[in-house]
Amino acid sequence: MTPLLEVRNLKKYFKTxxxxxxxxxxxxxxxxxxxxxxxxxxxxCGKTTLGRTVLHLTEPTDGQIFFEGRDIMYPKKRELRKLxxxxxxxxxxxxxxxxxxxTVSEAIMExxxxxxxxxxxxxxxETRKLMDTVGLASRFENSYPHELDGGRRxxxxxARALALKPKFIVCDEPVSALDVSIQAQIxxxxxxxxxxxxxxxxxxxxxxxxxxYISDEIMVMYLGQVVxxxxxxxxxxxxxxxxxxxxxxxxxxxxxxxxxxxxxxxxEITSPVNPKPGCRFMARCDYARxxxxxxxxxxxxxxxHFVACxxxxxxxxx
Amino acid sequence: MDEKLLExxxxxxxxxxxxxxxxxxxxxxxxxxxxxxxxxxxxxGAGKTTIARSILRILPPPTAxxxxxxxxxxxxxxxxxxxxxMQKVRGNKIAMIFQDPMTALNPIETVGFQIAEAIQRxxxxxxxxxxxxxxxxxxMVGIPMERYSEYxxxxxxxxxxxxxxxxxxxxxxxxxxxxxxxxxxxxxxxAQVLDMMESLKKxxxxxxxxxxxxxxxxxxxxxxxxxxxxxxxxxxxxxxHIFDFAAHPYTLGLFGSLPQLDxxxxxxxxxxxxxxxxxxxxxxxxxxERCPEAIKExxxxxxxxxxxxxxxxxxxxxxxGDAA
Numbered sequence: 001m002t003p004l005l006e007v008r009n010l011k012k013y014f015k016t017x018x019x020x021x022x023x024x025x026x027x028x029x030x031x032x033x034x035x036x037x038x039x040x041x042x043x044x045c046g047k048t049t050l051g052r053t054v055l056h057l058t059e060p061t062d063g064q065i066f067f068e069g070r071d072i073m074y075p076k077k078r079e080l081r082k083l084x085x086x087x088x089x090x091x092x093x094x095x096x097x098x099x100x101x102x103t104v105s106e107a108i109m110e111x112x113x114x115x116x117x118x119x120x121x122x123x124x125x126e127t128r129k130l131m132d133t134v135g136l137a138s139r140f141e142n143s144y145p146h147e148l149d150g151g152r153r154x155x156x157x158x159a160r161a162l163a164l165k166p167k168f169i170v171c172d173e174p175v176s177a178l179d180v181s182i183q184a185q186i187x188x189x190x191x192x193x194x195x196x197x198x199x200x201x202x203x204x205x206x207x208x209x210x211x212x213y214i215s216d217e218i219m220v221m222y223l224g225q226v227v228x229x230x231x232x233x234x235x236x237x238x239x240x241x242x243x244x245x246x247x248x249x250x251x252x253x254x255x256x257x258x259x260x261x262x263x264x265x266x267x268e269i270t271s272p273v274n275p276k277p278g279c280r281f282m283a284r285c286d287y288a289r290x291x292x293x294x295x296x297x298x299x300x301x302x303x304x305h306f307v308a309c310x311x312x313x314x315x316x317x318x
Numbered sequence: 319m320d321e322k323l324l325e326x327x328x329x330x331x332x333x334x335x336x337x338x339x340x341x342x343x344x345x346x347x348x349x350x351x352x353x354x355x356x357x358x359x360x361x362x363g364a365g366k367t368t369i370a371r372s373i374l375r376i377l378p379p380p381t382a383x384x385x386x387x388x389x390x391x392x393x394x395x396x397x398x399x400x401x402x403x404m405q406k407v408r409g410n411k412i413a414m415i416f417q418d419p420m421t422a423l424n425p426i427e428t429v430g431f432q433i434a435e436a437i438q439r440x441x442x443x444x445x446x447x448x449x450x451x452x453x454x455x456x457x458m459v460g461i462p463m464e465r466y467s468e469y470x471x472x473x474x475x476x477x478x479x480x481x482x483x484x485x486x487x488x489x490x491x492x493x494x495x496x497x498x499x500x501x502x503x504x505x506x507x508x509a510q511v512l513d514m515m516e517s518l519k520k521x522x523x524x525x526x527x528x529x530x531x532x533x534x535x536x537x538x539x540x541x542x543x544x545x546x547x548x549x550x551x552x553x554x555x556x557x558x559h560i561f562d563f564a565a566h567p568y569t570l571g572l573f574g575s576l577p578q579l580d581x582x583x584x585x586x587x588x589x590x591x592x593x594x595x596x597x598x599x600x601x602x603x604x605x606x607e608r609c610p611e612a613i614k615e616x617x618x619x620x621x622x623x624x625x626x627x628x629x630x631x632x633x634x635x636x637x638x639g640d641a642a
Contacts, residue, residue: 042504043475149592150362179361179531184575184588191585206504213577213586236579250509252534254576256561264513265506268474 002069003030004168004200005054010063012046012053019274023049025224026063033167036194036201038215038232040208040247044269046224047204051170054202055087056080067168085115088161092173094153098145104131105141107156111163130159135189151182155189162193170202175210187214208251212236217304220244223272223280226298230305240307240316243281279309287311322390323525324350324373324493329387331368331377338597342368344549346387350493355519355526357536357557359572360546363593366529369546370495373527374408391493410440413486417498419478423470429481430456430466433488440489455484459514476507483515490522497529512539533576537561542629545569548593548604555630565632567609603634611636 012024023046031037039047053060056075065073067083075083091097098107105127112123131138134155145153154174161169171190175183187210193199205211211218211232218235220228220243228241239245246263253260265284278293279285285292289311296308309315331343343365350356358366371377373389375396389396396407416422424432433452438445453463459480470478479499486494499515500508516539519526528540536543536557543560545553545568553566564570571589591608600606602617609616615635623631624638 042506151592180533180572180575181361181589182592184577184586187577188586188588208505209577209579212579246506250505251579252508252512252532252538253579254533254537254561254573256537256557262509262513264510268476268507 001032002066004033004068005031005202006064006066007054008064008066010050010053010065011061012049012058013061016273021273022046022224022275023272024053024060025275027221027224027226029219029226029229031168031200031202033200034194034198035216036203036214038211038218039202039204039221040206040211040218041221042206042247042269044223044272045221046272047206047221048172050221051089051172051202051204055089055170056083057089085164086166087168087170088164088166089170089172090154090157090161090174093177094150094157095145095177097157098153100145103142103144104136104148104156107145108159108163111160115164126163130163133162133193134159135185149182150178151185154178154186158186158189158193162197165197166199168200168202170204172204173206174203176205176207183210190214208248220247223269223275225280225296226306226308227281227296228305228307229298234302234305238302238305240301240305240312241281241309242285242287242315287315321352322349323352323354323392324348324527325388325390326369326373327388327390329369329372329389330385331365331372332383332385333381334383335381340596341599342382342549342596343372344599346549346551348544348551348554350525350527352492353523353525354542355528355540357540357543358527358529358546359531359533359536359543361531361593363596364546365549365596366546367497368549370414370497370527370529373493373495374412374414375404376408376414406440409436409486409491410489411491412493412495413489413491414495415479415482415486415497415499417501419475419482419502420470422482423478425470428467428469429473430463430468433481433485436485437488451488452484455488456481458487458518459484460510476503476511479503479511480514483511483518487518487522487524491524494519494524494526495529496526498531499528500535501530501532508535515539533572545572548599549596550604550633552605552633553631555627559627559630563627563630565626565630565637566605566634567611567636568605571608571610 008028010024010027014021014023027050039050041047052058054065072083108130109123109127112118112126128138136155175186178186203211203214215232218232219226222243228244239248246265249260249263267284270283277295279296282288282292291310296310298306298308300306326346326348329343329346333340333342346369360366372384384397430452433455434448437451438448453466456463461477461480500511503511530536540557542556544551547568553569574587575589577586589608594600594604602619603621606612606616621633621635623633625631626637
């Protein structure tokens with residue numbers, strides 16, 4: 001079976017005054033139907049750009065994107081429009097991603113109007129159904145976003161994304177702006193929807209405990225590149241890349257009996273403008289050696305577990 | 319260690335707006351011992367920041383009113399001090415770190431100057447000496463002093479937060495109020511900043527009130543915890559008690575909502591519903607509507623603080639004093 005989405009050597013460079021900013025640099029992955037790919041990394045690692053590039057919200061610089069086996073790298077305008085029915089996005093900030101002058105039902109109906117082909121009554125019925133699906137009470141139909149709390153606003157965002165019955169949704173930090181108790185409600189909703197509609201998610205986040213929870217496979221990004229990719233449990237059980245190790249050890253665990261040793265990273269993320277060909281994590285890595293100046297390739301350490309570090313074997317045994 | 323540094327008694331704060339009165343903090347009692355780190359945990363709008371701001375008396379003036387209560391700091395009631403006396407406390411005896419380091423710094427002054435300014439404000443020393451101490455402070459938080467004359471925009475988020483911490487600690491305060499100091503930072507940077515705060519705290523003996531919504535951060539850094547819900551402290555105890563023997567249904571709900579790294583379960587257990595409207599609080603328990611354990615009596619009168627173990631109190635009539 002062809003995977004739902006296949007991305008090969010995707011690149012997105014931005015021109016800046018100081019040179020080329022490598023936001024996404026040579027990223028490849030495949031995503032099967034009904035699965036969730038988690039993309040994690042810190043601010044500026046290119047995870048959001050990756051999601052947006054896949055959807056053609058920003059035009060990719062180079063590479064290949066296949067959706068259901070079809071090459072969608074350079075779609076025509078009309079094709080793109082058709083494509084977007086199948087590929088949707090949920091944004092991070094439910095406070096700024098909604099039009100403040102549209103009521104809840106107007107906002108949810110908007111995608112239906114844009115697609116066309118439905119009568120007003122049909123659209124209204126569909127909107128009500130969507131509100132029900134995402135757990136928005138019908139009394140909010142004529143409310144404006146500012147009257148609602150973050151959790152409800154995010155439900156509007158989800159309803160909008162679902163309106164055209166997409167197959168694939170990029171979720172860009174959908175719960176990061178929400179309180180934990182609300183966050184749990186939204187995550188459960190997203191899991192239910194995935195089951196009900198067979199959705200495929202690309203879940204972009206910096207919150208590692210959330211990503212482990214929701215993903216089948218996780219990709220760790222650093223400065224535009226994938227440094228490690230593995231099935232969710234495998235990544236947490238057998239972390240190989242020094243950056244992923246530091247990242248996982250930095251998550252504060254709400255348990256006082258499991259004090260782990262934090263791996264403290266030196267310094268901060270370096271500039272993605274005109275990066276050197278070698279390992280991008282080198283400057284902060286405790287294991288850096290001469291050979292790290294060479295470009296790093298993703299190597300399969302065990303079935304399905306990829307790591308881009310030339311020293312991972314030595315590190316593993318040490 | 320057992321000496322009381324700060325004692326808040328029956329604090330109540332209201333915000334008066336044109337439409338309604340917001341009951342932000344209601345009858346809060348809280349004690350901070352010398353050298354202790356206490357975590358104030360709760361959701362957005364629970365009143366955590368309002369409590370911290372009341373201690374420094376920096377609530378927005380026309381709308382916010384401290385209706386009742388006492389805030390005893392080294393046995394003086396801060397609420398009775400004149401504005402002039404209060405200025406000697408702010409930044410000097412009690413300092414605060416704000417959530418967003420991007421807006422806490424003045425964009426048109428160098429970071430070094432901003433730290434030196436705080437030092438000179440509270441100490442009778444020359445500008446030269448203040449500069450020297452500012453340099454020391456920068457080094458202490460891990461910023462090379464060559465960066466003294468740089469502007470905030472030249473620093474990354476984590477570095478800015480270090481500058482803010484340097485500024486807050488520059489006068490050796492006895493109490494540090496840290497309002498979500500690492501929420502805006504990435505996890506690896508958060509780990510650096512928490513680690514640094516921990517070692518500075520040990521060195522300087524500062525007491526810390528850490529406001530956060532992240533129970534992971536609390537487990538890592540705090541000695542005791544106060545859980546805030548709808549303007550009240552619903553549970554209070556040592557970090558061991560709260561994490562091992564949490565008794566209030568809200569605290570239990572918070573723990574249940576967290577995705578656990580080592581859990582195999584496919585569903586989270588969120589708390590149903592939402593926090594009550596602070597302009598229209600229910601007469602009984604504030605958590606009544608969302609509580610899985612609620613009984614009729616819960617809605618009738620505000621629940622008392624029940625001491626389930628020494629130093630561990632729970633605002634709930636459903637827990638028994640001897641149950642723990």
